[in-house]
Amino acid sequence: MNKKITLILAASLMALAGAASAETAVGTHTVYLGLAHIDVNSKAAPLEGGTKQFPAPGAQIRVGDATTTGFGYTYRFAPRWSGEIALGIPPSHKIYGNGVIKNAGQIAVVRQMPPTVFINYHLGEYFTKVEPFVGVGVNYTYFEKKRSTPTGDAISGGPTRITLENSWGAAAHVGFTVHYTKQWSLTATAAYADVRSQMRSYTTTNNGTEELHTKINFRPMVYTMSLGYSF
């Protein structure tokens, strides 16, 4: 992982070395492809519900980080303004036990699709080739796959099905674009999205179905680095 980020950084330095001043004209389309690292700082109340109590109250969960391939499209509709749709290959996040079930390790996995649209304001070129921008937008997170691991089943008390509500929320990012040529550019961003979801687990036992639930605030910071092609 670190090696690959180093690789990208090296690539971006190469880009800087050869960069030339390049204004982005109104009407420019840019497609980009790169990496997105999703640093999740989840907060979730202890699991509630069900008839079984854990040895002590306080079974919690924690959502793990993920790295994926990000891609998207930007359209410059005014000299300082662009619209952007950010997509990616759906990343899988491991969900870990926390609180009294911390030692269980991974108890579930979820795969999510987090398409986000932004309106970006470009601050103009600094150092003749670096163009910072800020953007605000809307994120929709669709939880596509949800699976309890064998450890999750064991600690839940039987085969367990998980549901997560899809989430709508505000998003914002800051970043900068290094214009390499009129066509090629490198963009780095740091984004935050408001992603909250009610998670429910349904465990099948001989005594019926046990339902547990908690509200997860994912609080994800997303760091991206992408290569763009403009036309």
Next chain:
Amino acid sequence: MNSQFKLASLTLAAAAMLSACGGGSSAASDDPPPARGAVQLGVVASTTPVTKAQIDAGTAAKGIGALAGAAQCDVEIRYVYYSTRDPQGVIAMASTAVFVPTGTGAACSGNRPVVLYAHGTTTDQTFNMAQVDKNAEGSLVMAFYAAQGFIVVAPNYLGYDRSGLQYTTYLNAEQSAIEMVDGLRAAKTYLNADSAVKPSAKLLIAGYSQGGHVAMATQKAIERDYASEFTVTAAAPMSGPYNLVKFGDVITTTGPINAGATLFLPLMLTSYQKAYGNIYASPSDVYQSPYDKTAETLFPTKSTLTQLIQDGKLPNDPTFTKLFGTGGLLTDSFRAGYATSNYRKALQTNTLLGWTPKAPVALCGGANDPTVFFFNTTDAQADFASRGKAVPASNLESAASMQWAGATTAATIAGGFAQAKAATSAAAGGGAAGAAAVQGAYHGTLVPPFCNALARGFFQSVLAAQP
């Protein structure tokens, strides 16, 4: 090639590599589950230790104060939730009670020997040895062992308490040993990290009824597979069905049928069906209607046995012996095909004869046990003796069989047992009703304190001989 294409290909290559190893959602990319015997959670279950006075009051109320002896130590009750494996090798969670002697007495501090105790059969899903206020077996071993300076590790088998398994691994010798070993590992890890009183390297294994079978299976497995991790100091299996295949032959063919058979058979059939998958194609192959609808998933249960009989899920028979015939639990075809059945093969697999214990063993039971027939004990003794391992087999009905413990002890135990039977009979009015009361109490109530008293004396003598 232009440098921008180099740049593009570098970024693309990096992106492709990362998404390839960036974690999928398939089972193959799951983290490995926690190791066997890993502590999931350890807690002190009692806010204050159970005091010596409380323990003495408890044994006195049951009329076993003299057998238990005055408590030497207060007992701190701990509870450990740990990871183990089910018969398929899949992670499962189980819990164990841990009773730790505490206090100022010489026997109550420092490094204490560990009694790994295997509990008897129960149908109660909420069964938890740590709940000494309502678990009679838990309170018994707390008084007999922990209050006398032994650390007691008493795992609840898979399927009970907070375990997630939907059935219990009943009389599955190798599997039961795995659960016991993992419970022991977890308890020792937890105590070494968290308790002032630590476990010593001395390991004593005891168990009663089903637990007698489990205790023997655990000694066998530890001496064979875990010798680098644990050394068994001594073992005292009590009233266990060691000769399972002969036991099955008697019950299924010649009779008599043992008391409790209509509970034991569903426990065993489901356990073996889950472990080996070949006991039946459909529950109706072995269970009569209507029991074939529910028997497979009946136990462990939160319902009382009275309720299950009322609900028509068990034959209406308070002695739980109505295995065959009209209104019985099992089909005639199961009985007719028994001799060549996979069920009998499973019993053979789990029969604990044909191995030789390394550590000293003392067996114990009562010759008139209507639940686990005493031939199990004498057959194990004879089998070990056939390979030169002399093992006492105490029969509470016979002072002569207990001479190994000393003439005084033998006379005291035999006399005390006879008195206890007489008291049970008298309380029921004597005569036939009294005899029935003795039969009803024999395996579950009358024998355990006497055999545990012998077992503890045996452990103390072995420890004294190898300090």
